[in-house]
Amino acid sequence: EVVKKAQPWTVMCAYNKLNGDYCSEHKYLLTDILKEEWGHEGFVVSDWGAVNERVDGLKAGLELEMPSNNGLGDKKIIEAVREGELAERVL
Numbered sequence: 001e002v003v004k005k006a007q008p009w010t011v012m013c014a015y016n017k018l019n020g021d022y023c024s025e026h027k028y029l030l031t032d033i034l035k036e037e038w039g040h041e042g043f044v045v046s047d048w049g050a051v052n053e054r055v056d057g058l059k060a061g062l063e064l065e066m067p068s069n070n071g072l073g074d075k076k077i078i079e080a081v082r083e084g085e086l087a088e089r090v091l
Helices: 002-006 027-037 054-060 072-082
Strands: 010-012 043-045
Touching: 027 054, 054 072
Parallel strands: 010 043
Antiparallel strands: none
16 A cells, blocks of 8 residues: 555565565566556566576566676576567566
């Protein structure tokens, strides 16, 4: 309710898992509830070290990963775009 009323510019997703999925990669939480149901138009950032699979996070609605993996996520994103697994428009 607070997020719906306050409409913060940034929301940080939780570090933990919900029903087996990391919150930073959880489409139901980030897109279906936060963005669509609650109308959040700001950015979603991860907690430091909270992203397990960066491409999955982007697909789920995560916009910014806090640093933690020495650029490994960047390589995975480039590869996913090249292979058609991730749409360039998501970036």
